[in-house]
Amino acid sequence: MQGLLFGNDAECLPVPAPSESSAKALAKLLESAKECCQCRLAETRLHVVFGEGAPCADLVVIGEAPGADEDASGRPFVGRSGQLLDKILSAAGFQREAVFICNILKCRPPGNRNPLADEIDCCIPLLHRQLQIVNPKIILVLGKVAANTLFANTLSLGSMRGKVTKWKAYDCFITYHPAALLRNPHWKHGCWEDMQRMTAHYKEVTGQNNAR
Numbered sequence: 001m002q003g004l005l006f007g008n009d010a011e012c013l014p015v016p017a018p019s020e021s022s023a024k025a026l027a028k029l030l031e032s033a034k035e036c037c038q039c040r041l042a043e044t045r046l047h048v049v050f051g052e053g054a055p056c057a058d059l060v061v062i063g064e065a066p067g068a069d070e071d072a073s074g075r076p077f078v079g080r081s082g083q084l085l086d087k088i089l090s091a092a093g094f095q096r097e098a099v100f101i102c103n104i105l106k107c108r109p110p111g112n113r114n115p116l117a118d119e120i121d122c123c124i125p126l127l128h129r130q131l132q133i134v135n136p137k138i139i140l141v142l143g144k145v146a147a148n149t150l151f152a153n154t155l156s157l158g159s160m161r162g163k164v165t166k167w168k169a170y171d172c173f174i175t176y177h178p179a180a181l182l183r184n185p186h187w188k189h190g191c192w193e194d195m196q197r198m199t200a201h202y203k204e205v206t207g208q209n210n211a212r
């Protein structure tokens with residue numbers, strides 16, 4: 001099956017038109033985020049990992065928090081997990097530059113522990129502002145912790161995958177975190193099914209079914 005192991009690149013979906021106002025608003029938000037000391041993670045981080053990508057992306061990808069590679073580089077989803085995410089996106093037709101990638105927390109929790117409730121409360125307004133600026137049509141949520149945090153539930157990943165979850169104005173899809181796929185490669189098949197569903201929905205809501 002094409003893309004099953006994320007080794008095949010699909011035809012690239014069109015890149016959303018750039019927006020100067022969104023780019024400026026994100027740049028301004030980034031400048032203020034760089035100085036943020038609103039929670040204890042400011043004391044241990046090397047970099048604030050704000051997120052990156054197209055300021056007007058129709059797809060935003062959200063993980064839970066930066067890891068060691070991201071903390072060191074200041075960029076989201078680099079290292080082995082990031083490389084796998086790039087392959088997953090590419091197999092589904094998305095260039096990394098055409099989407100916006102970020103995390104719920106912008107600073108690394110020590111030892112990659114799960115985010116704490118007060119850290120989420122401090123940081124989530126920044127994510128809301130990012131989403132307000134980028135204004136995506138679809139959000140792809142990576143992993144159970146990110147999904148439970150975003151949707152304020154305790155559901156299993158299995159019960160959240162494979163369908164659209166409405167959250168605020170956004171259509172959200174949930175799949176495995178790439179780090180989990182590295183530990184459990186047999187989950188890649190399920191991830192690919194999630195990506196196919198998400199991509200079909202993406203084409204529908206962005207009118208790309210009609211354009212082809």
Ligand code: SF4
Nearest residue numbers: 036039106107122123
């Ligand atoms: S995790 Fe968020 S709230 Fe905490 S210091 Fe970093 S940017 Fe600020």
